[in-house]
Amino acid sequence: MVPALKDFVYTASPARVIFGVGSLAQLPREIELLGARRALVLCTPEQTGEAERVAAAIGAHAAGIFARAVMHVPIETAQEARQMARKLGADCAVAVGGGSTTGLGKAIALDSGLPVLAIPTTYAGSEMTPIYGLTEGGLKRTGKDMRVLPRTVIYDPNLTLRLPISLTVTSGINAIAHAAEGLYAQDGNPIMELIAEEGIRAMAAALPVLKREPTDIEARSQALYAAWLCGTVLGNVGMALHHKLCHTLGGSFNLPHAEVHTVVLPHVIAYNARSTPSAMGRLSRALRSETPAAALYDLGRDNGAPYSLRDLGMQQIDLDRAADIAVSNPYWNPRQVTRDGIRDVLQHAWEGTRPE
Ligand code: NAD
Numbered sequence: 001m002v003p004a005l006k007d008f009v010y011t012a013s014p015a016r017v018i019f020g021v022g023s024l025a026q027l028p029r030e031i032e033l034l035g036a037r038r039a040l041v042l043c044t045p046e047q048t049g050e051a052e053r054v055a056a057a058i059g060a061h062a063a064g065i066f067a068r069a070v071m072h073v074p075i076e077t078a079q080e081a082r083q084m085a086r087k088l089g090a091d092c093a094v095a096v097g098g099g100s101t102t103g104l105g106k107a108i109a110l111d112s113g114l115p116v117l118a119i120p121t122t123y124a125g126s127e128m129t130p131i132y133g134l135t136e137g138g139l140k141r142t143g144k145d146m147r148v149l150p151r152t153v154i155y156d157p158n159l160t161l162r163l164p165i166s167l168t169v170t171s172g173i174n175a176i177a178h179a180a181e182g183l184y185a186q187d188g189n190p191i192m193e194l195i196a197e198e199g200i201r202a203m204a205a206a207l208p209v210l211k212r213e214p215t216d217i218e219a220r221s222q223a224l225y226a227a228w229l230c231g232t233v234l235g236n237v238g239m240a241l242h243h244k245l246c247h248t249l250g251g252s253f254n255l256p257h258a259e260v261h262t263v264v265l266p267h268v269i270a271y272n273a274r275s276t277p278s279a280m281g282r283l284s285r286a287l288r289s290e291t292p293a294a295a296l297y298d299l300g301r302d303n304g305a306p307y308s309l310r311d312l313g314m315q316q317i318d319l320d321r322a323a324d325i326a327v328s329n330p331y332w333n334p335r336q337v338t339r340d341g342i343r344d345v346l347q348h349a350w351e352g353t354r355p356e
Contacts, residue, residue: 125231
C-alpha cells in the first residue's frame with residue numbers, strides 16, 4: 001500500500017552554504033558578496049587563536065575581534081559586542097565557533113540588522129536557524145526573527161579537527177536530537193524528513209570513527225555535513241518534549257547543553273516511540289537498529305559520553321521540581337505530556353538506565 005502523504009507547507013531558508021575542506025579560504029570573497037567591507041570577528045576566549053587566523057585571512061576588511069562570547073548570550077555581553085560593532089563601524093559579523101558564538105552574532109543582528117556570516121566549529125546547528133536566545137537576570141528568553149538567520153555559512157571541516165572528542169560526541173548527538181524531533185514535528189514535511197534521516201545516518205556513522213581517530217578528515221566532513229542537515233531541520237520545523245525538557249534542565253539547573261541533550265534523548269524517544277511509528281521507522285533505518293532509543297543510548301555511552309543526569313551533577317531531589325517546570329507551559333508533543341510521564345522520563349535519565 002502507498003503511505004498517505006499529509007498536507008504540508010515548505011518554506012526554504014535563504015542561507016548560502018559553502019562546504020568543503022579548506023573552504024575558509026573563500027571567506028574574503030563571501031564577505032564581499034554580502035556587500036560588506038568591515039567585519040567584526042566574534043569568538044569565545046578559548047578560540048581567540050582561531051579568530052585571529054580568520055581576521056588575518058580577511059585582511060583589510062577585518063574591523064576587529066570581540067573574543068568574549070559565552071554560553072547562553074548574557075545581555076551584558078550582547079550589549080558590549082553591539083557597542084563595539086557600532087564603534088568600529090562594522091557592517092557584518094563573522095561568528096567563528098559553536099552555538100554560543102553564533103548566538104552572539106544573532107544578538108548583534110537582532111539589534112542592528114547587520115548580516116551574520118557563520119563559521120561553525122561544533123555540531124549545534126544554530127547557524128541554520130532564525131532562533132535566538134538572550135539571558136537577562138538569570139532567565140534565558142528565546143525568540144524567532146528572520147533577521148538573525150546567518151546569511152552565509154562556511155562549513156570547513158578543518159576547523160573541527162581540534163574539537164575535543166567528548167564535545168564531538170555530545171554535540172553530534174545534540175544535532176541528532178534536532179533531526180529526531182523533526183521526524184515527528186507537528187508542522188513537519190517530507191522534505192525535512194528526508195533531510196533528518198540523512199543527517200542522523202551521517203552523524204551516527206561518523207561518531208564512532210571520530211572516537212577512534214578524532215582527526216579523520218572524512219569523518220569530520222561527514223559529521224559537519226550531518227550537523228548542517230540536522231540544523232536545517234531545527235530551523236524549519238517545531239521541536240517537542242525533548243527540546244523543552246533540555247531547555248528546562250539547562251536553564252533552571254545550569255546543566256551543560258550538549259551533554260543534557262545526549263543523556264535525555266534516548267528516554268524521550270522511548271517515551272514517544274509508540275505514538276510515532278513512521279518517525280521510528282526512519283530513525284531505525286538511519287541508526288540501523290530495530291530499537292532506536294537503545295541505539296541512541298549506545299551511541300553516546302559506547303563513545304564515552306555521559307549517560308545519566310546524576311553524572312552531570314543533577315540532584316535526585318530536584319527531579320520533582322524539574323517535572324513541575326516542564327509541564328507548567330503546555331506544548332505539542334506526539335504523545336500526551338503528563339506530569340507522571342515526564343517524572344518517569346527524568347527518573348530514567350537521572351539513573352542512566354538503557355531504554356528498550
Ligand atoms: P559552545 O559554542 O558553547 O562551545 C563550547 C566550547 O567549545 C567553547 O569553549 C568553545 O570555544 C569550544 N569550541 C567550539 N568549537 C571548538 C573547536 N572546533 N575546537 C576547540 N574548541 C571548540 O557549544 P555549542 O554546544 O556549540 O553551543 C551551545 C549553545 O548554543 C547553547 O547556548 C545553546 O542554547 C545554543 N544553541 C542555539 C541554537 C539556536 O538555534 N539558536 C541551536 C543550537 C544551540
